Amino acid sequence: MRTLSLNGKWSLERPGRNKKYSAAVPGDVYGDLLRNKAIPDPYFRDNELDLQWIGETDWIYSRTFYLSKKVLEHDRVLLRCDGLDTLASITINGRAIGRTDNMFRTWEFDVKDGLKAGQNTIKIHFSAASKFVRRKREERELPQWGQPGGVLGGNYIRKEQCNFGWDWGPCLVTCGIWRDIYLVVYSHARLADVHISQTHGGKVIELEARLVVEKIRRGRLTARVTIQRGNFQATKKVVLNGKSAGLKIVVKNPELWWPNGMGPQPLYKVLVELRDGSGLLLDTWERKIGLRTLRLDRHEDEWGESFQFMANGVSFFAKGANWIPAEAILSRLTGNDYERLISDSAKANMNMLRVWGGGIYEDDRFYELCDEYGICIWQDFMFACASYPTLDPDLMKNVRPEAEDNICRLRHHPSLALWCGNNELEMGLVGDKWTESTMSWTDYKKLFDKLLPDLISKLDPDRDYWPSSPHSPTGDRARHYNPDCGDAHLWAVWHGQQPFEWYRRCGHRFNSEFGFQSFAEPKTVNRYTVPKDRNVTTYIMEHHQRSSIGNTTILRYMLDWFRLPKNFEMTLWLSQILQGMAMKYACEHWRRSMPRGMGTLYWQLNDCWPVASWASIDSFGRWKALHYMAGNFFNPILVSGLENNEQAAVKIHLTSDLRKAINVQVEWTLTTVGGDTLAEGSKKARAFARQSRPIQTLKLKKYIQEHSERDLMLWLELSVHGKNLSTNFVSFSRPKYLELRPPGITTKIRFDRKGAFIVKLKAKKPALWTWLELDGLDAEFSDNFFHLRPGKECEIQVKPGKRIEEAQFKKRLKVRSLIDTY
Numbered sequence: 001m002r003t004l005s006l007n008g009k010w011s012l013e014r015p016g017r018n019k020k021y022s023a024a025v026p027g028d029v030y031g032d033l034l035r036n037k038a039i040p041d042p043y044f045r046d047n048e049l050d051l052q053w054i055g056e057t058d059w060i061y062s063r064t065f066y067l068s069k070k071v072l073e074h075d076r077v078l079l080r081c082d083g084l085d086t087l088a089s090i091t092i093n094g095r096a097i098g099r100t101d102n103m104f105r106t107w108e109f110d111v112k113d114g115l116k117a118g119q120n121t122i123k124i125h126f127s128a129a130s131k132f133v134r135r136k137r138e139e140r141e142l143p144q145w146g147q148p149g150g151v152l153g154g155n156y157i158r159k160e161q162c163n164f165g166w167d168w169g170p171c172l173v174t175c176g177i178w179r180d181i182y183l184v185v186y187s188h189a190r191l192a193d194v195h196i197s198q199t200h201g202g203k204v205i206e207l208e209a210r211l212v213v214e215k216i217r218r219g220r221l222t223a224r225v226t227i228q229r230g231n232f233q234a235t236k237k238v239v240l241n242g243k244s245a246g247l248k249i250v251v252k253n254p255e256l257w258w259p260n261g262m263g264p265q266p267l268y269k270v271l272v273e274l275r276d277g278s279g280l281l282l283d284t285w286e287r288k289i290g291l292r293t294l295r296l297d298r299h300e301d302e303w304g305e306s307f308q309f310m311a312n313g314v315s316f317f318a319k320g321a322n323w324i325p326a327e328a329i330l331s332r333l334t335g336n337d338y339e340r341l342i343s344d345s346a347k348a349n350m351n352m353l354r355v356w357g358g359g360i361y362e363d364d365r366f367y368e369l370c371d372e373y374g375i376c377i378w379q380d381f382m383f384a385c386a387s388y389p390t391l392d393p394d395l396m397k398n399v400r401p402e403a404e405d406n407i408c409r410l411r412h413h414p415s416l417a418l419w420c421g422n423n424e425l426e427m428g429l430v431g432d433k434w435t436e437s438t439m440s441w442t443d444y445k446k447l448f449d450k451l452l453p454d455l456i457s458k459l460d461p462d463r464d465y466w467p468s469s470p471h472s473p474t475g476d477r478a479r480h481y482n483p484d485c486g487d488a489h490l491w492a493v494w495h496g497q498q499p500f501e502w503y504r505r506c507g508h509r510f511n512s513e514f515g516f517q518s519f520a521e522p523k524t525v526n527r528y529t530v531p532k533d534r535n536v537t538t539y540i541m542e543h544h545q546r547s548s549i550g551n552t553t554i555l556r557y558m559l560d561w562f563r564l565p566k567n568f569e570m571t572l573w574l575s576q577i578l579q580g581m582a583m584k585y586a587c588e589h590w591r592r593s594m595p596r597g598m599g600t601l602y603w604q605l606n607d608c609w610p611v612a613s614w615a616s617i618d619s620f621g622r623w624k625a626l627h628y629m630a631g632n633f634f635n636p637i638l639v640s641g642l643e644n645n646e647q648a649a650v651k652i653h654l655t656s657d658l659r660k661a662i663n664v665q666v667e668w669t670l671t672t673v674g675g676d677t678l679a680e681g682s683k684k685a686r687a688f689a690r691q692s693r694p695i696q697t698l699k700l701k702k703y704i705q706e707h708s709e710r711d712l713m714l715w716l717e718l719s720v721h722g723k724n725l726s727t728n729f730v731s732f733s734r735p736k737y738l739e740l741r742p743p744g745i746t747t748k749i750r751f752d753r754k755g756a757f758i759v760k761l762k763a764k765k766p767a768l769w770t771w772l773e774l775d776g777l778d779a780e781f782s783d784n785f786f787h788l789r790p791g792k793e794c795e796i797q798v799k800p801g802k803r804i805e806e807a808q809f810k811k812r813l814k815v816r817s818l819i820d821t822y
Contacts, residue, residue: 001186001283003080004071006122010063010177015125024331028085028176029059029126031331042329043609043619044528046543048170055130055151055173062123069117075187075216077112079122083179086159087127093120102158103178104361104382104402111183126175133157133164143429143437144386147171148546155386158398161358162325162384167546168604168613172328189215190283191274192243196412197462198291200312205254205291212244213274220277225249229268257290257414259311259351260374261636262659265290267371267414290371290414296464304484305473307509308598309352309376309417315690317591317657318376318599319634320345320352321616322513325359328608335365340621341606342369348616348627349634352376354469354512354601357423358384361406370415377415378512378601380469381406381452383422387429387439390447399447403455411460419456419465421448424489426468469512487599489513493582494553499560503586504642508597511590515603515614517547517554518579518626519572523778524618528610534568545612554578554612563736563822570821575612576625577769577818580785583616583626587633588640591655592692602630622778625771625785632726632786637687639666639718641730642694648701650714650730654685655692662687662720666695669715670703673738675765675790678703678712710737713766715789729787735768740819743767745788747815751806756799759813763788767817770794775812777801788817 012023012032023032033039033054042048071077079090079097084107090097095114100107133153144155150165151173165171184190193212198205209225221240226233227249238247255266272285297310308315326341327333345353353370355362357380370377381403389395410416425448431438448467456465472486488508492498494516503514519525525534525541533540536551545551554575558565561578565571583602590600607619616627633640638655652666667682685695703712709732718726731738744764752758759772767788772781778801788794800809 001184001190004065004067004183004185006063006065006181006183008063010061013060013062015058015060023061023176025061025063025177025181026083026179027331028174028178028329029054030172030174030329032176034329042170042172045530045533045540048172048543052130052171052173055171055175056128058128059126059175060123061126061177062121064119064121066119067115067117071183071185072112072115072117074112074185076110076185077115078184079109079111079181080184081107081177081179081181083177084124085126085175085178086129086157087132087175089125089127091123091125102398102402103160104158104406105398106405108184124177128173129157129159129175130164130173141436142387142389143435143439145429148548155388158382158402160325160360161382161386162608163328165546166358167548168324168611168615169546169608170328174329176331178330186216186283188217188219188276188282189213189221189274191272191285193408194272194285195408195459196270196287196289198293200291200293203253205251207249207251208246209249209270209272210244210246211238211240211272211274213240215243221282222275222277223247224273224275226271226273227251227268228271229255229266251291254291256312257292257371258374259316259376260346261349261351261657262311262314262316262374265372265374265414270412287412288368288371289412292414294376294414294417294463296418296466298485303507303596304482304509305486306595306598307486308595311376314659315595315598316351317594317690318352318510318601319587319591319657320350320354320375320601321605321630322601322603323353323355323359323362323605325608326606330360333363337621338363338365338369341617342366342373342375344617344621344623344627345375345605346373348631349636350375350630352378352417352599352601353605354378354380356380356384356604357382357420357469361410364409367410367413367415371413375415376417377413378418378420378469379410379416380420380423383425383447385424385429387425388447390439390443391434396446396451400451400455403452404459407455407459411463416463419452419460419463420469421452421465421467423469426471427489483508485509487512490586493586495549497553497556500557500582500585504589506589507593510597510599511586512599512601513603514586516557516579516582517550517612517614518575518624519554519612520607520610520618521576521622521624522569522572524610524620524622525572527620536568536571541612544610547612550612557582559736561734561736562818565821573625573771573816574821577785577821579614579616579624580626580629584629584633587630588638591633591638592640592642592653594655594690594692620778623781623784625769628781628784628786631783632728635726637662637664637718637725638728639716639726640728641714641716643714643730643732645709645732648699648704650698650700651694652683652696652698652716653692654687654695654718656687657690658687659689661689664725665719667717667719668698669717669789670698670700671713671715671766671790672707673711673713673766674741678707704732709733710739713738715787727787729768735818738768740768741765742819743770743788743817745770745815745817747813749806749810749813751809752797755803756797757806757809759796759798761788761794761796761815762792763790765790767819770815770817772796772798773814773816774798774800774809775814777804777812
């Protein structure tokens with residue numbers, strides 16, 4: 001078997017217009033029009049609104065390609081489309097080949113009879129998705145939650161749902177050949193499916209390979225399966241008398257794959273070779289797999305029913321975030337973008353990402369990187385925040401191959417932890433019958449309780465399935481928000497306007513979605529605004545805020561916690577500190593609560609365009625304060641303090657995700673806001689494996705009476721063999737009431753000859769949320785938005801985005817802290 005790529009240069013045109021643009025495949029219409037400078041940047045100011053005609057327009061992609069006579073001598077020539085977005089009609093040499101209506105499916109068409117030796121022409125006509133969903137909605141309105149500035153009715157089409165707008169994303173309705181397109185040429189037979197399953201037995205793992213072939217001619221076929229890593233290699237052969245066969249290979253002394261922070265991520269190469277009776281190679285299949293078990297554990301316990309993931313039989317606390325498509329214009333995404341975001345997740349001590357159901361089944365490179373970095377994946381099927389016409393047999397027929405394609409494509413990845421049916425349908429979109437606001441449980445179950453779990457059981461039986469996020473298995477009418485079982489989406493903070501302290505009253509088993517917004521930093525905001533826009537209440541700033549309560553809510557909470565910032569720039573920075581504080585309240589509380597609660601995935605990791613949002617990394621890849629703070633509150637070993645103003649006490653907690661117990665030393669220092677030491681102490685403790693417990697209660701009534709709640713700061717530090725592994729900070733008062741002094745921060749800078757600079761910082765007075773920035777230049781910081789305690793030196797590594805001299809570095813370096821925002 002061979003493939004002939006049709007990627008590369010195509011032409012793009014609007015029907016009836018005498019104008020052609022150059023196009024790149026894989027790609028999409030927005031990317032092509034931008035490349036041709038036919039439209040302005042849709043992310044700048046409110047250009048998005050002037051470009052809505054693109055989604056209302058049909059588009060034609062076309063190209064010529066050449067074939068030799070030898071190609072056409074093969075038994076089969078198929079056109080394979082790994083992704084067409086979405087309503088497409090395909091012709092080759094003027095002959096109709098087929099139609100598509102699902103962005104998420106792989107499509108194959110037998111095209112041999114329509115091809116010729118020499119030049120051939122292929123055209124793909126994409127019909128306007130916006131017009132289609134509008135017509136369907138006029139026929140019957142399906143319940144869905146409206147998105148600000150979006151196109152309603154997207155739930156009628158199997159297409160990226162956030163393409164029609166969301167409360168963090170633009171409405172840019174795309175079309176195009178968004179994944180590879182090529183001809184598949186073969187004779188005799190090809191591999192139709194390969195499934196590698198694992199049976200674990202201590203020092204031995206048995207791999208079973210199930211092979212399915214597609215035969216055209218009779219004849220003997222053999223398959224050889226090889227597994228290899230380093231010096232280890234094992235090979236077995238099997239004869240295929242029919243259309244399928246299986247074989248088993250034993251791996252002795254296997255190297256196990258572990259989630260990030262639990263162990264290494266070794267990968268084994270699996271190669272399957274299909275040959276005919278004469279030994280001629282017909283087809284190959286190659287993947288990298290990890291040897292592990294990864295299951296969702298649910299069992300009765302003292303609190304109800306557990307909800308925890310287990311790797312190789314070891315339970316672990318899931319730490320991470322929710323993932324949305326990393327670009328609204330998918331053609332802009334590169335492998336480097338995926339590498340950056342997944343590595344950034346690992347750097348923040350995450351071990352899990354939830355691929356949210358309103359986006360896409362991600363690119364293969366995404367999952368490969370998650371395998372390499374140990375980031376487990378909670379994988380939603382692509383259904384979110386809307387009812388779907390499951391009463392229509394055609395939809396069910398369309399969803400089945402969509403699910404089959406993606407289950408089979410992704411099931412070999414060791415990082416794949418869970419399949420989930422949908423996002424939030426059970427939070428109010430399902431009821432006894434179809435109404436203006438709900439679909440019926442009967443029709444809901446057809447898809448999410450029958451079709452999808454049946455396919456998982458058949459095609460990927462070693463993984464668990466969860467019908468909806470959130471979901472609690474306690475009956476049809478109460479399947480969500482039972483804190484004693486299942487997962488929960490918690491939005492009382494933000495949407496419900498509850499204070500951050502509300503999180504500490506939550507005892508859910510797994511927190512799969514919750515969040516708080518912030519603005520992007522000034523460098524990012526300046527990319528989509530002009531100077532007159534730079535006030536958070538201007539039209540453009542509010543256009544780049546898709547939550548209906550967004551900017552107002554940020555400012556309301558900000559004034560609850562902090563003093564009024566002195567200018568626009570400091571408003572942006574302070575919003576990030578506020579966001580990080582909110583997530584710290586939540587995540588530290590739930591980590592302290594394990595093993596009752598065993599997971600916390602905040603909303604959200606990334607952005608798809610420059611916007612005010614819940615993301616911890618903005619659309620340019622710049623870490624917000626939250627992402628730096630996440631690296632600390634997701635630290636594998638954490639010291640934290642829980643203040644109690646009524647009792648004038650602080651309870652010190654020790655939390656460990658490590659697989660082995662270790663001895664630690666915890667030190668505490670109580671100071672005034674001016675930095676004077678009032679009391680200090682230390683305690684040696686045992687950090688037990690995968691446990692959290694209080695180790696000491698500090699009774700501080702005497703100091704509160706002598707000074708006041710507003711004049712006390714408690715500094716915590718955890719070390720092992722003198723090495724600082726975790727620090728934390730506790731106050732009895734909200735930061736706006738702390739009478740901070742100018743901290744007098746000094747820096748010492750040295751160049752490490754690897755393109756990075758080491759900055760040593762000291763402060764004379766407490767400096768809360770100290771952050772470094774390079775003026776006009778991006779940089780990577782080993783830490784940022786940290787608390788600087790008087791007399792304690794802090795060392796930060798800074799890698800500028802481009803190589804600069806030391807004099808330039810010193811000139812560009814800015815060091816600021818909370819007091820600078822006022």
